[in-house]
Amino acid sequence: MEVRDRVPTADSAAARRxxxxxxxxxxxxxxxxxxFRAPARALAEIRARRTPEEPEWHWTDDTAMALAVLRVLDEHGEIRQEALAQAFALGYDADPARGYGRGMHELLPRLLDEAERWRELSRELFxxxxxxxxxxxxxxxxxxxxFHADLPRVVEQAALSAEVTHAHPEGVAGAVAVAVAAALSAQGRPDIGTVVSLTPPSAVRDGLVRAAELPFATEPWKASDILGNGQRIRADDTVPFAVWTAARHPDDLTAALWATAEGFGDVDTTCAITGGIVAAATGLDGVAPEWLRRREPLPGERAR
Known part of the structure; x- marks a missing residue:
């Protein structure tokens, strides 16, 4: 993919939201x-909007890798793929018990010493x-x-970020779709149809077409049956539902997360995607202080 010379003005504040x-x-x-070992109880608690009881909510590899993406953007103003490979590897090396998947357990330790070989090593997976x-x-x-002010740039940079670890076209398409959804959210105009139009032809895009046609009145558990809930750990089984729940609640992060949790499946990942999209517009406005106190602080962030 050709990288353009110009770099549009970055919106660091939106990225941090x-x-x-x-x-x-x-x-x-x-x-x-x-x-989830007692699904009936879990679903009842989610539908009752009963806050999880644990006093500390720890984030996983989803956040660890997002931190690496933002670190590269802060340092370079764009995705530099070898630098991103190194950042992913360093994050993994610091705490490999964050819930990384099998492929990343195989890839990231190798990237620590061979970041320049990211393309070859990523393509060897599976x-x-x-x-x-x-x-x-x-x-x-x-x-x-x-990059929300420049949607073509969003597509380009999302693809570059994905290729470092996810060489399959479906993995790339999933990243493009979520990045575009977050950009539209930051612009204040969430629209699944636009996400579809900018996502490469793929099973991910096909799922997004179904999501665009699904009424927002649909119960989230039913939507997850139709669109997938991440249980298969595939981009096409994860992204359409998360984008749909984000578009369903564009101004209410808490409501978006509850709706996403109703879908069960890979809940930390679907909620991470939905949360990242919605908060590009809202930040943490309206989130209960109790939730913010329980969430593990990000590096450099004071505990609430």
């Missing part, structure tokens, strides 16, 4: 996994097909917010 929402969604979603998982999508919303 998005990161804050992504981390909150990630940590909130992660709290539900123990209850028998040479590259990863079509949801990892590139879960971390990318702050990038979309950063």
């Amino acid at each position: 998005s990161l804050a929402g992504l981390a909150l969604g990630d940590a909130f979603g992660e709290r539900w996994f123990p209850l 028998h040479g097909e590259g990863s079509l998982g949801n990892g590139a999508a879960m971390r990318v919303a702050p990038l979309g917010a950063w």
